[in-house]
Amino acid sequence: MYIGNHLTSANPTTLDLLSKLLMSSGFQVKIYSNQQYKLLRLLHMCWGVITNTNANYVLIDTYSTVNFYYALVISQLARLFSISYIPILHGGNLPERLKTNPKLCSFIFKHSLVTIAPSNYLQVEFQQKGFKTQFIPNAIELKNYPFKQRTVLAPNLLWVRAFDAIYNPTMAIEVLEILKTTYPNATLCMVGADKDGSLEKVIQFAEEKGLLNSIEFTGYLSKEEWIEKSKNYAIFMNTTTIDNTPVSVLEAMALGLPVVSTNVGGLPYLIQEDITGCLVAAGDAAAMAFKIGILLQQPKKAIEISQNARTMVEDFDVTKVKEQWIQLLT
Structure with missing residues (x-):
């Protein structure tokens, strides 16, 4: 059962x-x-x-x-x-x-x-x-996540999560605001459905900052839809305050997106600093913008991180997870 x-x-x-x-x-x-x-x-x-x-x-x-x-x-x-x-x-x-x-x-x-x-x-x-x-681990079907090597990084950021206070979506707006001082053409795409009323607050905050024209709020997208959209973005942000092993981060790694995440819950067990991703303290938008800036300035480093992350996430493929469950239950 x-x-x-x-x-x-x-x-x-x-x-x-x-x-x-x-x-x-x-x-x-x-x-x-x-x-x-x-x-x-x-x-x-x-x-x-x-x-x-x-x-x-x-x-x-x-x-x-x-x-x-x-x-x-x-x-x-x-x-x-x-x-x-x-x-x-x-x-x-x-x-x-x-x-x-x-x-x-x-x-x-x-x-x-x-x-x-x-x-x-x-x-x-x-x-x-x-x-x-x-x-x-939770299984993902890697065959559904085509790896794209981003050899030239543009300041185009992707955020995928439900709009919920525990995921701190407002931090993504703060990161974009800081990045725009160096990269005026920086953009952000936020994918996810509203869960607790946070979406309206985030849109209002973005409007107050004068950033609405640089942000796309897609609402809910199917897995296939956001995977297709990810091809237009260079760096994945994860701004959560509480987490375990978020599937969206695993998916971003599988797709070849370098991940910059808050250092909370299970994320430091998943991400090795400067090897499979980058970590910053929870709520530290300045640190996250700084780490993103380093990746933009050092594309070779970003390529190495994305390749390492893809190799690591292969252990989460459904075929390997299936064998572990079979061994446990037989």
């Missing part, structure tokens, strides 16, 4: 990708739940466990927010019926949950067959608490 939020989404989720991956490998997978309302979703998840007590494993998507309690309830129900369960960690704020709810976390992770961490960051954090944890 795979327990998680199986809700309608334009882009495939980890649950969608992993369940299809397992089924293509010969596993029978039942998924719970697609119920829209949270209480009904939890009840449906519980019903799934109760009516499938012959399952070999229960995979449980585990988050740090309110959905954490889905994992708590389902893990204890699996224990009741003696079914091996495997939490799959999501979200860079789970280490905070370990601190604030140690007893509840212990109920889940102490008794699991193993806990799967999609980043070395979460693996280390959970192992330090004494929980058996294995690193298996």
Whole structure:
């Protein structure tokens, strides 16, 4: 069984990708739940466990927010019926949950067959608490991400994320403003749907700075649409304040975009400074603009970083991830 939020989404989720991956490998997978309302979703998840007590494993998507309690309830129900369960960690704020709810976390992770961490960051954090944890990354299909070597860099910046305060989209505007003092033709494309009202605030902030003519707000784009759009941009910005191993950063690396990111959560475990990308302190727009400026002035350095990043991200390809799951479950 795979327990998680199986809700309608334009882009495939980890649950969608992993369940299809397992089924293509010969596993029978039942998924719970697609119920829209949270209480009904939890009840449906519980019903799934109760009516499938012959399952070999229960995979449980585990988050740090309110959905954490889905994992708590389902893990204890699996224990009741003696079914091996495997939490799959999501979200860079789970280490905070370990601190604030140690007893509840212990109920889940102490008794699991193993806990799967999609980043070395979460693996280390959970192992330090004494929980058996294995690193298996989230899979991407590299064949869908054509690598483009950018031999000449223009000051064209790409940002791909939902508009949410935790991703600090306003910082991207601040970086553009600083860059324009040296590169008046600098542009920014921000791809993503509004999640918490941040989009309107960002547009207003850009207008106050007189930068609207240099910024494209695309709204939501499908994976294929933003990959096509990425061909027109030279550098990828990630401005988040909390994160794990963002898929958008992996995708940018696969596409050949040098990444400049904030140094938070799992990102320093993913990005080696000046080798597979560049890191700056959270909220430090001046430092991010400076690092982008270095890449623009030193295209050979940018080429080397993008090539190293593409090589690194090949370990996240679906074929390699598939083998790790097969070894775990057989």
